[in-house]
Amino acid sequence: MPTIDFIAHNEETIRTFKPVLAKKAQPEWWKKTKVFTDHQGAKTQTIRACPAMDDWLKTGWIIESQHDIEVINGNAPGVPDRNFKVKTDPVGRIASPNHPHAQLGSFTPWGVPGKVRDAFKLRAPWNVKTPPGYSCLYLDPFLHSNKYFSVWQGIIDTDRFRTNQDNAQMIFYPKVDHSFTIPKGTALCQIIPFKRETWTATYQLASDKSWHDNKSRITQNDDNPTVEELNMSPKYKDMDKDMKFGPYRNEGFWNEKGQFYTEEEPPPECPMHKNYKDVQRELTDLNWDGEEE
Secondary structure (H helix, E strand, O other): OOOOEEEOOOHHHHHHOOOEEHHHOOOHHHHHOOOEEEEOOEEEEOHHHOHHHHHHHOOOEEEEOOOOEEEEEOOOOOOOOOOEEEOOOOOOOOEEEEEEHHHHOOOOHHHOOOOOOEEEEEEOOOEEEOOOOEEEEEEOOOOOOOOOEEEOOEEEOOOOOOOOOHHHEEEEEEOOOOOEEEOOOOEEEEEEEEEOOOOOOOOOOOOHHHHHHOOOOOOOOOOOOOHHHHHOOHHHOOHHHHOOOOHHHHOOOOOOHHHHOOOOOOOOOOHHHOOHHHHHHHHHOOOOOOOOO
16 A cells, blocks of 8 residues: 655654544534434435545545644734734744745735735645655645635645655635634644546537436436435435435445545565665675675
8 A cells, every 4th residue: 555654853743743634633513513404394414414525524634733823913904915924833843934925926815805915834844755656635624614724725746845844835825814823733734645647538428318318227227226216215215314324325336535544554565666686685685884886
C-alpha cells in the first residue's frame, strides 16, 4: 500500500500535533444529525444519509491547530488593504509572510470587496512526503465550517517538493475584518494524497430507448434494480422508523471510502523497490563506510 509520511523535526510535534485521520475528526454536529427528519408532515432524509458527503468527510488526513493561534488585524478600520498577521508562537515556528491583495490581481476572495483584502499564512510543523507519482490535495476541511477564515485550496507534488517545510505552507483568507483567535483543535486543512494519472474522456449520445430501458429492472437486460425500486421493497419500507441508511449503502452499490485511510503500520518495504546495490550491501557488507570504490 502507498504510504504518506508526515515528518516532524521535534518530539513535541509528534506528541501533541499528529495529523488525524479525517474519519476520526468529523464535526460534532454531523455525528449528531439524524438520518431522517420531519418535513411538512413527512419523513425525509437529511444530508447525514448522503454517502458522497460521508465519503468526502472521511477522506485523507486533517491538520489541526496544536494550540490557540492569534490572528491580528494590524491596520486601522477603513484601511482597504488590511494587514492580517499570525502572532508568532513561543518558539517561532508557525508565523509566515502574509499575502497582500496585490498578489491576487483583480480577484477578491469570497466576494467581500473592501472588507477582507489580505491573506495570512501558517507553517504546519510537518513536511509531507508521498511516493513517486503521488501528489496531495490541500483543501478547506469539508463541513468544518469556520466563521473566521477559509483555506486556499490547491495541489502540491509532495513526492518532489518536500524540502523542510516547503509543502507545509497553508494560506487562509479571513471572512471578518477584525482580529480573532483560532482555538486549539480547529481543523485547518484536509490533505488527500492521490496518484497522478493520464485521463481521457468519451462524449456519447445514447438513444431515448436506452434511457427508458435503464429506469427499471423490468426493462433492463441484467435484472439490476434501481435504488428507487429498492426503496419501495419491504426490506426498506421502515427505513424512516428505524433511522437506517438506504439500499445505496447496503446493496453493493457503494464502497466505504474511510477504509482506504488507516493507522496501520505500513508493510516492510519490498527489497525489489530498493536500489539493488543498496540491498546487496545490506546483505553482504556490514562494514561498508558509504564510499564508492
